[in-house]
Amino acid sequence: MFSLLRTVSVFCLIWLALPLLADDAAKGRQIAEEFKQRDRGWGDSESELLMILRNAAGQQSERRMRTLSYEMQDDGDKALTIFDEPRDIRGSAFLSHSHPNAEDDQWLYLPSLKRTRRIASRNKSGPFMASEFAYEDMTSFELEKFAFNYLRDENLNGELCFVIEQKPTDSFSGYSTTHVWIDQQHYRLQKVDYYDRKGSLLKTLTLHDYQQYLDKFWRPHRMTMLNHQTGKSTDLLLQSIRFGTGRVEADFDVAALERVR
Amino acid sequence: MKPFWPVLIWLLAALAISPPGRADSTTDSIIVAPGETLWRIATRVRPDNDVAMAQVIYALWQANPALQQAPSLHQLASGTQLQLPAREVMLQTPVAKARHWYNQALSAVAMAPAVQPTRATTKLAAKAVTTATSKISQATSTAAKPEVVSSTAAQPVTQVTKPPAPATPWYQDIQADYTLELQQRYFSADGAQGQSRHHSSAAFSAEWYWQSADRRHQLALQPYMRWDARDSERNLLDLRQAYWQYVGDGYDIKAGVDIVFWGVTESQHLVDVINQTDILADIDTETKLGQPMLNWNLHGSNGSLALYLLPYFRERPLAGPDGRLRPPVLVDSDNPLYESGQQDKNLDFALRFSRRFGAVDLGLSYFEGNSRDPLYQLTTAGKLQPLYLQMQQLGIDSLWISGSWLWKLESIYRKTRQQDFVAATAGFEYTHVGLFDSNWDLGWIAEYQYDSRGQQATGPGQNDIFIGGRFVANDAAGSEILLGILQDLGHSSSQSGKLEASMRLSNSLRLRLDAWFFRSEQPTEPGYMIRNDDYLQLSLDYFF
Known part of the structure; x- marks a missing residue:
């Protein structure tokens, strides 16, 4: 009798809680949609990046690269990264065509052999240029690749933020989940906590020095990724960014890779 | 409290x-x-x-x-x-x-x-x-105009605006990169003809590149120079690139010297036929000589078509008397024989169609002209004379990505006056990222090599299997190690192996260690003549 009562009350609680859970998922998704929506229409851009890698002992090394990006309307964005330093890999280029509902297509061009290699994008959890950023952190944000959940509102550095949980739907992601801070005024990413496959906090990304371009699009000029488990960190500095470069989709074709300098 | x-x-x-x-x-x-x-x-x-x-x-x-x-x-x-x-x-x-x-x-x-x-x-x-x-x-x-701001910070602005720089000359847009390579080879034994164990060499290459403001025109120039302390035949002055390219909408054309790579496999490159191999640079046949060409590429939603006219032929560089990794009889590389009456001026022709079908890449190619692989004839003077036959070759190369697996196939059908044959390479590459929860990657490569000529094949791979492992540390030094073994399935004593390891010493220095061994007991095999030429090679590359 008592156990029956308990079962009934548990059922009632679940039924009461379900709409709340659904609400949080819907709100999380809504925030992510607004975040994506506010970043639509930038067209194409070209940026210069400096990466500073630090190990736990504080030793530094630098990476320099340029990234050309092209916004697609009905598909994931395309991006081409050309490496300038360290000099032994200068002229190497990484091309990525991201897809919301399929595995991304990726190629690597090696100038010494004049050879373009197609690479398996499933290996996305590997480090990008030996930094604390993984390949999957560098690709374009697509709503279809995550399940969202609103967690709470929270103040961060004086900005009122939404905190949402963002779970990768791809089982080959290196993360079990991520917690994302988005400021409520401009919908800019302020902080991301990455949890590894075992559920422990792995990395924290913080984004700084936002500047607005084309009167609409905010870009952080400094991003810091700290690995809590190794003590290593990487600063990614956006040294310059330019929009409306006149590039066309054909400039992001595989055939164009060998012309890249 | x-x-x-x-x-x-x-x-x-x-x-x-x-x-x-x-x-x-x-x-x-x-x-x-x-x-x-x-x-x-x-x-x-x-x-x-x-x-x-x-x-x-x-x-x-x-x-x-x-x-x-x-x-x-x-x-x-x-x-x-x-x-x-x-x-x-x-x-x-x-x-x-x-x-x-x-x-x-x-x-x-x-x-x-x-x-x-x-x-x-x-x-x-x-x-x-x-x-x-x-x-x-x-x-x-x-941010179009600098405003004057009524603070102390305003002062710098007005000062910075003052001196307008002179107009940039076009040549300032030339991108220049240089590479210097110092190399030392240590052979495990003296050469069969008494050659030395230690060989030093140095190489220098420059790369100049210019692109017009509208990105339609590009000019590239890449001279390469190599000097060997012992073998003067290994000295080389080459133009790897010297071309003008125009990029139109859906097409591009190129005139001049360039290097073109075709193919997908790792252990050998069968369909890659445009350029001559610079076998003296590295025995792995990955280094090429520049090829003069007129190239026309068409790109569309149905794939890409590339056409090549190749008006001038490059002979294969071969080691001299003091060089290692060569046949016991010297090659008279000054007097090559050609089947074609036009000799090295024979107009060769090539085309390749390539298309991507989702996870599958497909390439079909055709080549007609001087064979890049020489045959050798014994002359009355007791030397070997290179003979370049005319050939026609059909090639197919394909790659299929399935998760972390890359399946690869290359196959050719080649026809010469002397014989027709089929050759193929097929295998896979599988990469495991984040080994033992670290940043390490481990890649496995396995490829089977086939040649219908059997023991008459000019290359080592006629019924062989290549197994390789590639370790990538993903550290700041970019450390990598590749180990590979090629085993003849018909003769258990015939095998060769290589080690390629490298790491970055600084932003502009890279250190490489390569090692090779060769085993053969069959005098008919190409590997037999270099069975005493196991070597270790240290290289230091400086980029500036």
């Missing part, structure tokens, strides 16, 4: 972390290294994350008249001594004000009419952010 000791620890820690001389108001000085920009210096001297980049740059600017007089904020003369302001001086300027000043300074640079928004300049000026910053402000309509 809250315990105050955490605060105390924080204070102590802060004292320990902040370097002496920065915490107080005394100033250090630094020297500008060649090619260093203000940004780079600022990233170097920034005390901690609580100081914004703009604050660092602004304080540096204020403290140094040399910077205020520079033609641009980002072109610094190397060797200039700069006063390093203290952390508190940097923090004196509010972040917003410093940032406003910085943005103004950027747009001021952009005002200079000289700076053209071309991509080529970006790379050339990668060391000086000048060009790139001009692009920012062109994109941001708000």
Whole structure:
């Protein structure tokens, strides 16, 4: 009798809680949609990046690269990264065509052999240029690749933020989940906590020095990724960014890779 | 009451972390290294994350008249001594004000009419952010004009705008890269003909590249020079690239010398037939000589079509009497024989169609002309004479990506006056990332090599299997190791193996270690003549 009562009350609680859970998922998704929506229409851009890698002992090394990006309307964005330093890999280029509902297509061009290699994008959890950023952190944000959940509102550095949980739907992601801070005024990413496959906090990304371009699009000029488990960190500095470069989709074709300098 | 000791620890820690001389108001000085920009210096001297980049740059600017007089904020003369302001001086300027000043300074640079928004300049000026910053402000309509701001920060702006730089000459858009390679080979035994065990060589290559502002025209020039201390036949002066290319809508054309790679496999490259192999550079046949060509490429949604006219043939370089890795009988490379009456002026022709079907890449190719692989005839003088036959070759190359697996196939059908044959390479590459929860990657390569000529094949792979493992540490030094073994399935004693390891020593230096061994007991095999030529090779590459 008592156990029956308990079962009934548990059922009632679940039924009461379900709409709340659904609400949080819907709100999380809504925030992510607004975040994506506010970043639509930038067209194409070209940026210069400096990466500073630090190990736990504080030793530094630098990476320099340029990234050309092209916004697609009905598909994931395309991006081409050309490496300038360290000099032994200068002229190497990484091309990525991201897809919301399929595995991304990726190629690597090696100038010494004049050879373009197609690479398996499933290996996305590997480090990008030996930094604390993984390949999957560098690709374009697509709503279809995550399940969202609103967690709470929270103040961060004086900005009122939404905190949402963002779970990768791809089982080959290196993360079990991520917690994302988005400021409520401009919908800019302020902080991301990455949890590894075992559920422990792995990395924290913080984004700084936002500047607005084309009167609409905010870009952080400094991003810091700290690995809590190794003590290593990487600063990614956006040294310059330019929009409306006149590039066309054909400039992001595989055939164009060998012309890249 | 809250315990105050955490605060105390924080204070102590802060004292320990902040370097002496920065915490107080005394100033250090630094020297500008060649090619260093203000940004780079600022990233170097920034005390901690609580100081914004703009604050660092602004304080540096204020403290140094040399910077205020520079033609641009980002072109610094190397060797200039700069006063390093203290952390508190940097923090004196509010972040917003410093940032406003910085943005103004950027747009001021952009005002200079000289700076053209071309991509080529970006790379050339990668060391000086000048060009790139001009692009920012062109994109941001708000930053079109420098305003005069009624603060102390306004002063710098007006000063920066003053000197308009002279117009940039076109040749400043040329991107120049140079590589110097020093190499030492140690053979495990003396050569069969008494050649030395130690061989030193040096190589230099330059690469100049220019692109027009509309990105339609490109010019590339890449000379390569090699000098060998023992074998003069290994000396080489080559043009790897020297071409003009025009990129149209859906097509491009190229005239001049270039290197073209076709194919997907790792252990050998069967379909790759445009360029002659520079076998003396490395026995792995990956290094090529520049090939003169007229090339026309068409790109569409149904795939790409590439056509090549190859008006001049490059002979294969072969080792001289003092060189290693050669047949016991010397090759008379000065007097090659050709089947074609036009000899090395024979007009060769090639085409390749390639298309991507989702996870599958497919390439179909055809080649007609001088065979890149020589046959050898024994002359009455007791030397070997290279013979280049005419050949027709059909090729197919295909790659299929399935998760972390890459399945690869290359196959050719080649027809010459002497014989027809089929050859193929098929296998897979599988990469395991994040080995043992580390950053390490381990890739496995397995490929089967087939040649219908059997023991008459000119290459080593007629019924062989290649197994390789590639270890990538993903560390700051970019350390990599590749181990591979090629085993003849018909003769258990016939095998060869290689080790390729490399790591970065600095931003511009890379150290490589390569090693090869060769085993063969069959005098008919190509590997038999180099069975005593196991070697270890150390190379140091300097990039500048």
